[in-house]
Every structure is written in C-alpha cells, then in structure tokens.
Amino acid sequence: xxxxxxxxxxxxxxxxxxxxxxxxxxxxxxxxxxxxxxxxxxxxxxxxxxxxxxxxxxxxxxxxxxxxxxxxxxxxxxxxxxxxxxxxxxxxxxxxxxxxxxxxxxxxxxxxxxxxxxxxxxxxxxxxxx
Numbered sequence: 001x002x003x004x005x006x007x008x009x010x011x012x013x014x015x016x017x018x019x020x021x022x023x024x025x026x027x028x029x030x031x032x033x034x035x036x037x038x039x040x041x042x043x044x045x046x047x048x049x050x051x052x053x054x055x056x057x058x059x060x061x062x063x064x065x066x067x068x069x070x071x072x073x074x075x076x077x078x079x080x081x082x083x084x085x086x087x088x089x090x091x092x093x094x095x096x097x098x099x100x101x102x103x104x105x106x107x108x109x110x111x112x113x114x115x116x117x118x119x120x121x122x123x124x125x126x127x128x129x130x
Contacts, residue, residue, distance in 0.1 A: 040087040
C-alpha cells in the first residue's frame, strides 16, 4: 500500500442499515460488520466480563476488580475490555488511576435486532468510535 492510500475502514454494528439477517439479504459490508461484532463477542472471557460488569453493583466495574474475578492478568483483562469497547459494547470512564466500565445495552440490542427473524419497528444504531 502506498503512503497515499487510505486503508478501508470496516463498518461497525451501529452503521448497519439493513433489515434483520433472516428478513432480507445483507449487503457485503453489513455482513462483515456483523461478523466482526460477533467475533468480538465469541470469546468466553469477553462474555464473562460483560456478564460480570452488567451484574456488578451499579452496573459498573473496574479493571482490577474484574481481573480478580476472572482470574486473568490485568493486561489480559484490559485487552479484552479494549476489544469490547472498540466494538461499541462497553463504555468507560477514567477516574484517577482506575477505569470504570459499563455495558452499552444499545449495542447488544442492535445485535439482537439484527438476528431477530421478526421485523423490527425501528432498528437501534450505535455510534462508531472515532
């Protein structure tokens, strides 16, 4: 790739414009975006992290607390949380030396609606990370 070529950016789940998968054919870019989002979710540690965060007191948790619960190193947990954040499944806020995470339920709802065979009245969208 030359220095003038811009790498093609993949669509995120929030940029999907089509109807649910079982209702109409997906466009190639939309299929890629959905597959990418599902790939992020298709990791047992990430699914566990989502469930731990969602069930935590106040629906928020820190990296350190999560690392203790899943018995993984803090850098590994940070990597998984970063992937979930980049895909739009988590929100985060820095508080001094700690980072708090919470689940973006709209992102999970968007995935559910795309896989739902019944027509949705209005598909939710999530904003892609800039």
